[in-house]
Amino acid sequence: MTFQGWLLIIAFVAILLVLTKPLGKWMYALYAGERTPLHRILGPVEAGLYRLSGIDPNEEQGWRRYAVHMLIFNVVLLLFTYAILRLQGVLPGNPLGYAGVGSDGAFNTAISFTTNTNWQWYSGEATLSNLSQMLGLTIHNFLSAATGIALAFALFRGFARREMKTIGNFWADVTRITLYLLLPICVVYAIFLIANGVPQTLAGSVDISTLEGVKQTLALGPVASQEAIKMLGTNGGGFFNANSAHPFENPNAVTNLVQMLSIFAIGFGLTWTFGKAVGNQRQGWAILAAMATIFLAGVTVTYWQEAAGNPILHQLGAAGGNMEGKEVRFGIAASSLFAVVTTAASCGAVNAMHDSFTALGGMIPLLNIQLGEVVIGGVGAGIYGFLLFAILAVFVAGLMVGRTPEYVGKKIEAREVKLAVLAIAVLPLIILGGTAIASVTEAGLAGPLNKGPHGFSEILYGFTSAVGNNGSAFAGLTAGTPFYNGMLGVAMWLGRFFVIIPMLAIAGGLAAKKYTPATAGSFPTTGLLWTGLLIGIVLIVGGLTFLPSLALGPIADHLAMINGQLF
Amino acid sequence: MNKDIISSLRPALVMTLLFAALLGLAYPLALTGLGQALFPSQANGSLVEENGKIVGSTVVGQAFTSDRYFNTRPSAAGKGYDGLASSGSNLGPTSQALADRVKGDVAKLSETAPGANVPPDLVTTSASGLDPDISPEAAFYQVDRIAKARGIDPAAVRGLVERSVEGPILGFLGEPRVNVFELNRRLDAFGAKPAA
Numbered sequence: 001m002t003f004q005g006w007l008l009i010i011a012f013v014a015i016l017l018v019l020t021k022p023l024g025k026w027m028y029a030l031y032a033g034e035r036t037p038l039h040r041i042l043g044p045v046e047a048g049l050y051r052l053s054g055i056d057p058n059e060e061q062g063w064r065r066y067a068v069h070m071l072i073f074n075v076v077l078l079l080f081t082y083a084i085l086r087l088q089g090v091l092p093g094n095p096l097g098y099a100g101v102g103s104d105g106a107f108n109t110a111i112s113f114t115t116n117t118n119w120q121w122y123s124g125e126a127t128l129s130n131l132s133q134m135l136g137l138t139i140h141n142f143l144s145a146a147t148g149i150a151l152a153f154a155l156f157r158g159f160a161r162r163e164m165k166t167i168g169n170f171w172a173d174v175t176r177i178t179l180y181l182l183l184p185i186c187v188v189y190a191i192f193l194i195a196n197g198v199p200q201t202l203a204g205s206v207d208i209s210t211l212e213g214v215k216q217t218l219a220l221g222p223v224a225s226q227e228a229i230k231m232l233g234t235n236g237g238g239f240f241n242a243n244s245a246h247p248f249e250n251p252n253a254v255t256n257l258v259q260m261l262s263i264f265a266i267g268f269g270l271t272w273t274f275g276k277a278v279g280n281q282r283q284g285w286a287i288l289a290a291m292a293t294i295f296l297a298g299v300t301v302t303y304w305q306e307a308a309g310n311p312i313l314h315q316l317g318a319a320g321g322n323m324e325g326k327e328v329r330f331g332i333a334a335s336s337l338f339a340v341v342t343t344a345a346s347c348g349a350v351n352a353m354h355d356s357f358t359a360l361g362g363m364i365p366l367l368n369i370q371l372g373e374v375v376i377g378g379v380g381a382g383i384y385g386f387l388l389f390a391i392l393a394v395f396v397a398g399l400m401v402g403r404t405p406e407y408v409g410k411k412i413e414a415r416e417v418k419l420a421v422l423a424i425a426v427l428p429l430i431i432l433g434g435t436a437i438a439s440v441t442e443a444g445l446a447g448p449l450n451k452g453p454h455g456f457s458e459i460l461y462g463f464t465s466a467v468g469n470n471g472s473a474f475a476g477l478t479a480g481t482p483f484y485n486g487m488l489g490v491a492m493w494l495g496r497f498f499v500i501i502p503m504l505a506i507a508g509g510l511a512a513k514k515y516t517p518a519t520a521g522s523f524p525t526t527g528l529l530w531t532g533l534l535i536g537i538v539l540i541v542g543g544l545t546f547l548p549s550l551a552l553g554p555i556a557d558h559l560a561m562i563n564g565q566l567f
Numbered sequence: 568m569n570k571d572i573i574s575s576l577r578p579a580l581v582m583t584l585l586f587a588a589l590l591g592l593a594y595p596l597a598l599t600g601l602g603q604a605l606f607p608s609q610a611n612g613s614l615v616e617e618n619g620k621i622v623g624s625t626v627v628g629q630a631f632t633s634d635r636y637f638n639t640r641p642s643a644a645g646k647g648y649d650g651l652a653s654s655g656s657n658l659g660p661t662s663q664a665l666a667d668r669v670k671g672d673v674a675k676l677s678e679t680a681p682g683a684n685v686p687p688d689l690v691t692t693s694a695s696g697l698d699p700d701i702s703p704e705a706a707f708y709q710v711d712r713i714a715k716a717r718g719i720d721p722a723a724v725r726g727l728v729e730r731s732v733e734g735p736i737l738g739f740l741g742e743p744r745v746n747v748f749e750l751n752r753r754l755d756a757f758g759a760k761p762a763a
Contacts, residue, residue, distance in 0.1 A: 004738070007739040008739050011739070045589075049582065049585055049586075052581055052585060053578045053580075053581035053582045053585065054577050054578060054581070055582075064568065064571060065571045065574075068568065068572055068575055069571070069574075069579070072572060072575040072576065073579040073582065073583070075579075076579045076580055076583045080583050080587065123652065123653075123654070125650075125651055125652070125653065126651055134591050134592065134595045135587060135591035135592060136591070138590060138591055138594070138595060139587050139590040139591040142586070143586060143590070171582065175582075178586070178590070183590075183594065186594070187594075187597075187598065190598050190602075191598070191601060191602070194598075194601075194602040194605070194606050194609055194610050195605070195606050195609060196609070197609045197625075199609070199611060199612050200595075200598055200599050200602035200603070200610045201599060201602075201603065201610055201611050201612075202599060205650070205651065206611070206612055206614065206621065207621070208614070208621050208622065208623055208624070208629065208650075209620050209621065209622060210622065210623060210629040210630065211622055211623065211629070211631070211636065211748070211751055211752070211755065212630065212631060212632070212636065214629075214630065216630070216648060216649075216650050217649075217650050218612060218624060218627055218650035218651075219651050220611070220612050222595045222598070222599055224598060224602060224610075225594060225595040225598040225599070240653045240695075241652065241653045241654055242644075242653035242655065242694055242695035242697070245653075245655070245693070245694030245695040246627075246653050246695045246697060247626045247627045247628065247695060247698070248612070248626060248627060251626050253740040253741025253742075254736060254740060254741075256741075257740060309687075310660045312661065312666055313665075313666070313669055313687070313690075316666060316669050316670050316673055317669075317677070317685050317690075318669055318673060318685060318687045319684060319685075319687060320687045321687070322660070322691075323687045323688050323691040324655075324656065324658065324665065324691040324692060325655040325656065325657070325694050326694055327693050327694050327695060327698050327700070328640070328688055328698055328700035328701055328742060328744045329698075329741055329742060329744055330742070331741070334741070334742075335694075350694070351694065352655075353655035353656075353694045355655070355657040355658075356656065356657060356659065356660070356665075357660070358660050359659075359660055359661070449657055449658070450657075450658065450661075450662050451662075451663075452661060454659035454660070454661055454662070474657070475654075476657035476658070476659070557659065557660065557661055560661045561660045561661050565661060566661055566662065566663040566666055567661050567662065567663060
């Protein structure tokens with residue numbers, strides 16, 4: 001570990017803290033339906049979208065209608081992308097002449113991008129046409145992100161509203177977030193990326209005659225426009241197979257820093273928006289403090305392990321930190337930080353290959369996803385996931401002091417706790433169940449590249465990433481088979497909507513409750529004690545479930561590594 | 568419930584088409600126009616032309632394996648630096664295949680520079696398989712071999728490397744590195760062109 005490395009980590013967090021309030025404020029305006037300066041330009045576009053699709057943006061929806069409209073929209077988007085991928089061979093915008101994607105592959109990818117997972121069984125530059133990347137995938141990068149933030153808004157309204165039956169209008173939320181938040185930032189962001197060397201062209205490739213006289217063909221395409229929303233929307237699906245490690249996606253240390261910042265920026269901002277929505281900024285800061293603590297602990301472990309390197313390679317004469325699967329321009333520090341950021345949020349973009357990390361260095365990304373990606377988390381999904389943990393935390397605190405728990409002015413009763421437990425408990429069941437099935441079936445065992453405990457880690461990481469809607473991988477796993485495409489496709493769908501539906505039910509129930517002002521007897525949900533309790537609940541409830549599986553994978557791998565045992 | 572589903576159908580279908588046009592076509596195409604107008608070189612891959620031929624990109628790495636050039640890192644992209652198949656090795660820390668590969672590469676490199684410590688980036692594959700850079704140590708490590716192959720003064724080659732090292736931006740952003748393509752172009756410009 002170096003001084004410069006820590007300087008990067010500190011600068012990263014400091015810049016985010018500066019961005020938190022302005023972004024949070026901007027999103028609060030969208031949450032509350034207020035006018036922004038951008039309405040002058042984009043207001044007519046918004047109105048046009050509503051008019052053509054017959055939407056009344058002022059129609060208030062109850063949680064069931066909000067959920068149904070969200071779900072149907074997602075299903076239609078999914079079918080749209082499935083069709084684009086299947087028909088790729090006969091559609092225009094296909095300079096390299098790629099054939100249509102097979103049924104299991106298109107099924108997996110359509111779900112993957114609809115659910116904000118962006119798990120990729122395929123290699124982008126060798127499978128997808130430019131049109132498929134733009135029309136089939138980029139729209140999901142926007143809309144799955146907008147859906148996540150809209151759902152967070154719906155839950156905020158549940159806490160903020162008093163004795164009301166409704167939680168907002170899904171269409172208005174999604175449209176405003178897309179037009180006034182994601183799109184404008186992405187236009188500026190993409191131009192910045194192009195200026196730094198990220199291609200933006202409709203050409204498919206270029207042939208080079210290298211200095212040594214060999215032919216090299218470089219894949220090109222409309223990369224920058226997809227890259228911007230891929231990061232900002234915590235989607236993570238790369239234009240190229242190597243994702244943000246590819247020099248065309250992430251050419252230098254400055255683009256790398258901006259990419260990391262853009263993964264976390266909206267997540268940080270939403271904690272402020274939440275505080276403002278419930279009328280107490282300290283509620284938002286308490287959540288952010290708990291998230292940031294877990295995050296920094298993870299960064300420390302991964303950075304320490306990667307900088308220490310692999311003793312097996314040291315023995316062979318390659319001293320120093322672990323550079324297998326890392327780019328020279330990023331080095332150990334920026335690769336370690338990126339890995340923890342991308343898995344703490346549900347992004348899944350990578351600038352180094354997690355599969356080649358040291359055993360414990362690679363365990364932290366895995367554990368981050370297993371905790372439910374509530375450490376900052378995906379845009380929207382992070383904070384609504386975290387608020388489910390907050391509900392459990394006040395419940396536990398309530399049990400200890402023996403009174404009905406309250407959170408930000410709402411009584412938390414049996415219904416909320418049951419639904420929160422449902423949302424939180426189903427995920428480990430699918431992750432561990434799926435891993436177990438893959439570990440004992442021939443089709444499942446055909447997947448891993450590595451042998452021994454690391455091979456098991458590859459399977460575990462795959463199911464964890466799918467259910468957590470992360471999308472990063474221990475990429476040695478050959479996932480482009482009907483078995484994995486099918487299993488992981490279903491896992492991604494359940495992982496997304498099995499949290500969302502109970503969460504919306506909670507939002508609807510909370511909105512109907514009356515305001516319960518805090519009294520001297522209420523458990524305080526700001527301050528150090530509360531932050532500590534939140535961290536404890538996340539680690540115990542989220543983490544403990546997975547300890548046995550981690551022992552079989554990364555921990556066994558670590559013990560083998562320090563003893564020089566090879567597989 | 569049924570009423571909710573029916574009321575959702577028109578917005579869901581129409582919004583899908585409208586957003587597809589806006590986000591899937593208008594947005595990337597407008598940016599393609601802007602990018603091509605404002606930064607045409609970068610938008611097309613930062614390509615370098617020499618004598619009417621495209622010889623490389625300053626952003627993406629290409630394979631250098633001969634003794635006369637600074638060599639790039641081992642690559643897991645296709646058969647090496649395949650621009651249509653970016654990839655890391657994905658070999659884990661306890662992989663026998665990784666240990667065997669590193670052992671072989673260390674042995675091969677050690678012959679060219681006996682006694683010196685092998686820089687780790689020269690025996691590890693990058694994440695993309697298209698890494699354009701090597702560390703300054705990895706460049707200095709190759710100086711004597713190149714000077715011998717080209718029959719030029721090692722001090723001059725070392726001077727070329729020193730002038731090619733890029734430091735971290737603002738002192739902490741990024742690692743010290745050498746762009747191999749640009750360094751090798753300087754090398755060609757300095758000495759005689761290698762035999763074709």
